[in-house]
Amino acid sequence: MTLSSSPRAFDHAVVRDVEAEATTNARIGPYLRRNDRAVRETPQAQLRLLRRWERDRDRLRSRVRADPEQLADWRLERLRALVDSAYATVPFYRDLYRAAGFEPGAVVTMADFEQLPTVSKKTLVDAGVGDRLRAEHEGIRTLHTARTSGSSGLNMTVYQDNASVDFRVMVNLRHCELLLGSEMRPEDWRYSIYFAAERFSSLAGSYPFLTISQDTPTDLVLRHLSEVRPRVVLSFPSYLQRLAAEGVALDRFGVELISTNSERSTVQERRHYSEVFGVPVLDEYSSEEMTLIAYECPQRRYHLVEDNSYVEVARPDDQGFGPLVSTSLGNFLMPFIRYDQGDVVRLDTTGARCGCGSTFRMIDAFRGREDEALLDGPNRTVPSDAVLGLCDSTLVVVDSNVQQYQIVQTAPDLVTVLVRLIDPARGSDNPRVREFTDGMPKLFRHQRMRVEVVEVDEFPTFVSGKRRLVNVEPGARA
Structure with a gap:
């Protein structure tokens, strides 16, 4: 597509149909993901974002190697503006900060900021922050939403405006470059x-982004990669496990990088996949609330994305491990300020510089995000991306009436789904939940599986204090 420098000339253009271009055969068509979000991508929005990228990309790139003191000054100003904005526009934060003795303008130093109370997904959900935002912005076409449960299983809708979505897209583009x-x-x-699918399938025709289902057969993915020839592949680690079984190097198809997301994987796994596929396989650490939190550089060190979120480790133990508390620097509409995700990490405090050249701080080690895979008979498991995909299309959807869930395998042939309902009077007998209970047994190939739904008010916790979305009890291992 040839672009004119005049916005007026682009008014009647059409969005590049990336999915149609990528429908190279009849088999792949059903597996292509199309953007079905309430806020549709338009030529004007794509052009706006392309121009922002072209204007800001050099600044974004330079921040990765910026002097830490200069970056800290920029971040403090951003945090001060964010806190004052939250106080003025979000009643939850205004009430919370007033109770703590805070008043607008009181954040002058980072020490002031770190005295603010922490929040969690549960406190935001219980306070109805998202519900209030939805009511205040009803009918506004630029209110972007994403439904998330994360590793806690507690459902929440994250709201963003154009500015925060644009910033997210630019950070993700830079992420691929890094x-x-x-x-x-x-x-x-x-x-x-x-x-x-991603919110933008291209930026006015440039930087095309294609999404396919995690249910796509591996032989079909390999054929499709040979036809599309992408430079970057982003995938669940568990899907790479299946793809690696094909033993096909992907560099022959023009792939130069694979980035893993959404599930925890080990360095050893990623090194193995790098050898199989012939290209680096590197990880990202992200969430719907924070977007990109950290990335694994080519030196295999996890760098915090310091200009996208500010990360603290609260109450570190004698080994330096503590809850990761983060603040989104890109979302002023629905602020996440000193937000405890439930993950436990340890930061690198040696002051060592990474060979990749980044001056962003590094995560030394993770402790958490360790959901267990369901057992499919002796010595076999159900791929976690398949379980998460089923949850995403059923239990996470608002009309499932499920506010929080946990999947527990209590016996070799029994999966119990614990659900806390949005409206207990409506119950859990609805099409979405039935779709889940019908779909779960189909994920097991070697074990006939029963599925039961149990409505609960509270969920069990573990020694770490973090709930697991998927738990396999000892009795299931018999």
Whole structure:
């Protein structure tokens, strides 16, 4: 697509149909993910974002190697503006900060900021922050939403405006460049294996982004990669496990990088996949609330994305491990300020510089995000991306009436789904929940599985204090 420098000339253009271009055969068509979000991408929105990227990309790139003191000054000003904005526009934060003795303008130093109370998904959900936002912005076409449960299983809708979505897209573009070690070209395809399509399939025709279902057969993915020839592939680690079984190097198809997301994987696994596929396989650490929190650089160190979120480790133990408390620097509409996700990490405090050149701080070790895979008979498991995909399309959807859930395998042939309901009077007998209970047994190939739904008010916790979305009890291992 040839772009004019005049916005008026682009008014009647159409969105590049990336999915149609990528429908190279009849088999792949049903597996392509199309953007079905309430806020549709438009030529004008794509052009706006392309121009923002072209204007700001050099600044974004330079921040990765910026002097830490200069970055800290920029971040403090951003945090001060964020806190004052939250106080003025979000009653939850105003009440919370008033009770703590805070008043607008009181954040002058980072020490002041770190005295603010922490929040969690549960406190935001219980306070109805998202519900109030939805009511205040009803009918506004630029209110972007994303439904999330994360590793806690507690459902929440995250709201964003155009500014925060644009910033997210630009940070993700830069993320690919950091992993590649070179700039993304406008003609470079990104190819994602995921539950849902990205908000933008291209930027006014440039930087095409394609998403396919995690249910796509591996032989079909390999054929499709050979036809689309993306430069970057983004995938669940558990899907890579299946793809690696094919034993096909992906560099022959033009792939230069694979980035893993959504599930925890080990360095050893990623090194193995790198050898099989012939390209680096590097990880990202992200959430719907914070977007990109950290990335694994080519030196295999996890760098915090310091200009996207501010990360603290609260109450570290004698080994330096503590809850990760983070603040989104990009979402002023629905602020996440000193937000405890439930993950436990340890930061690198040695002051060592990474060989990749980034001056962003590093995560030294993770303790958490360790959901267990369901057992499919002796010595076999159900791929976690398949379980998460089923949850995403059923239990996470608002009309499931499920506010929180946990999947517990209590016996070799029994999965119990614990659910806390949004409206207990409506119960859990609805099409979405039945779709889940019908779909779960189909994920097991070697074990006939029963599924039962149990409505609960509270969920069990573990020694770490973090709930697991998927738990396999000892009795299931018999």
